[in-house]
Amino acid sequence: MQQLLVTGGAGFIGANFVRYVVQQHPDVNVTVLDKLTYAGNRANLADVLGSQVTLIVGDICDGPLVDRLVQQTDAIVHFAAESHNDRALIDPWPFMQTNIIGTYTLIQAAAKYHKRFHHVSTDEVYGDLPLADDSAEKFKPDSRYQPSSPYAASKASSDMLVRAWVRSFGLQATISNCSNNYGPYQYVEKFIPRQITNIISGIRPKLYGNGQNVRDWIQTADHSTAVWAILTRGRIGETYLIGADGEQTNQAVLEQILTIMGQPASAYDLVRDRPGHDRRYAIDATKLRTELGWRPQYTDFRQGLAATIDWYRTNQSWWQPVKQTVEDGYAKHGQ
Ligand SMILES: NC(=O)c1ccc[n+]([C@@H]2O[C@H](COP(=O)([O-])OP(=O)(O)OC[C@H]3O[C@@H](n4cnc5c(N)ncnc54)[C@H](O)[C@@H]3O)[C@@H](O)[C@H]2O)c1
The missing domain is CATH 3.40.50.720 (NAD(P)-binding Rossmann-like Domain)
Structure with missing residues (x-):
């Protein structure tokens, strides 16, 4: 090829x-x-x-x-x-x-x-x-x-x-x-970059519903x-x-971001949940691992998160120009 x-x-x-x-x-x-x-x-x-x-x-x-x-x-x-x-x-x-x-x-x-x-x-x-x-x-x-x-x-x-x-x-x-x-280059409307860039911008992070929805990162x-x-x-x-066996509640992800960034783990607000918000995703990647011998390299979620936070801190000129537009869009819909 x-x-x-x-x-x-x-x-x-x-x-x-x-x-x-x-x-x-x-x-x-x-x-x-x-x-x-x-x-x-x-x-x-x-x-x-x-x-x-x-x-x-x-x-x-x-x-x-x-x-x-x-x-x-x-x-x-x-x-x-x-x-x-x-x-x-x-x-x-x-x-x-x-x-x-x-x-x-x-x-x-x-x-x-x-x-x-x-x-x-x-x-x-x-x-x-x-x-x-x-x-x-x-x-x-x-x-x-x-x-x-x-x-x-x-x-x-x-x-x-x-x-x-x-x-x-x-x-x-x-x-x-x-x-x-x-990871790096994720548009700031998505969950992890939104939380990181909110904290850098001095905006208090928001969490949908009760934060117990689980994602497999x-x-x-x-x-x-x-x-x-x-x-x-x-x-x-x-x-x-x-999948890399990275199940975390949204609340746990936000609290880790806050503590890695030197904030109190409780420094966020709960907001109205999104309609139809899925409860939990979890992947069984056995077929990929056994048939093709694939293994993830990033097995320590907190370490991967810390590196991602560093990337958004270092690359503010990449996301700053669109941050306000994204937050205005969320505010219009009460989020
Ligand atoms: N983000 C996740 O966590 C995730 C997880 C599993 C699978 N996926 C899948 O991975 C793929 C990439 O996701 P992502 O998060 O990078 O998305 P993204 O929204 O960051 O990027 C999508 C890209 O597609 C381009 N695009 C959109 N419409 C197009 C069109 N009509 N013609 C040509 N280009 C067009 C956009 O300009 C953009 O560059 C998607 O298929 C998504 O469903 C994403």
């Missing part, structure tokens, strides 16, 4: 993946196709754009553009998506368009030119689990799809399309469903190595779950 097309490569996880490819696989040329929505940022790739990485600003729903780029590549890794649950509750349409029609456009071209396709999805397609006190159950690749939110439903739809194209058109595809990512660098393992060694037609 010499030429890789990465959709959404100017977003949080995509940009970290592109950086991983540049560092670990210098023989692979990367073309990023990204619309540069509010979540995409050319600056996320600034230090790697050049001979090995090219950025094409465009829409994955643009059939002729996608057809041309797919024809020229050896493989596609598809990260591009509308990804923020809160936004999907206010205006679901861009999620339907990008996540469903965009994926359809890509797999049509990938099937036509017989190109290897990896589809990046989320554990949210499985809905939620009972809290850990009541159950030790985790998501498995064959768990039932029961998405709770418009975002999760759009991602579930895209997974179904990929599966159908494998069966109907011989698409050479794999799917991964990953748990919640954290993975450092995004570990997501990158897992996607690479699946892309290069995964079995066609298979689904792999990616």
Whole structure:
């Protein structure tokens, strides 16, 4: 594989993946196709754009553009998506368009030119689990799809399309469903960067509901190595779950951020919960570990969190310009 097309490569996880490819696989040329929505940022790739990485600003729903780029590549890794649950509750349409029609456009071209396709999805397609006190159950690749939110439903739809194209058109595809990512370059509207940047900005952090919702955190660098393992060694037609056994309540995450940043652990307010807020996500990544030998490198969550806090402290010029707009948006909806 010499030429890789990465959709959404100017977003949080995509940009970290592109950086991983540049560092670990210098023989692979990367073309990023990204619309540069509010979540995409050319600056996320600034230090790697050049001979090995090219950025094409465009829409994955643009059939002729996608057809041309797919024809020229050896493989596609598809990260591009509308990804923020809160936004999907206010205006679901861009999620339907990008996540469903965009994926359809890509797999049509990938099937036509017989190109290897990896589809990046989320554990949210499985809905939620009972809290850990009541159950030790985790998501498995064959768990039932029961998405709770418009975002999760759009991602579930895209997974179904990929599966159908494998069966109907011989698409050479794999799917991964990953748990919640954290790390550098995550847009400040998301839970961890919002809390960190609020504290740096002197804004008192807010926590939805009672803070007992559980998320299974993975450092995004570990997501990158897992996607690479699946892309290069995964079995066609298979689904792999990616997770690093990082279950934490939202309250525990916020309290760790506060204490690492030298604040009292109780220095936050509880706010009205989001409708349909999933209770618990937990990933069973046994298949990925046993079949492909993948292991996460970031197994100490507190250490990973401290490094992420350092990144947001050091890179204030990256997030300061959008911080106020994000907070104004949340304030408008009482959050
Ligand atoms: N963030 C998480 O914790 C998480 C967990 C599991 C899976 N995922 C999945 O990983 C992928 C990346 O997530 P992220 O958090 O980096 O998202 P993000 O919102 O930070 O980035 C998405 C990127 O896609 C681009 N994009 C959006 N619409 C586009 C379009 N129509 N055409 C071309 N580009 C477009 C944006 O400009 C942006 O650069 C998504 O598919 C998401 O569902 C995310």
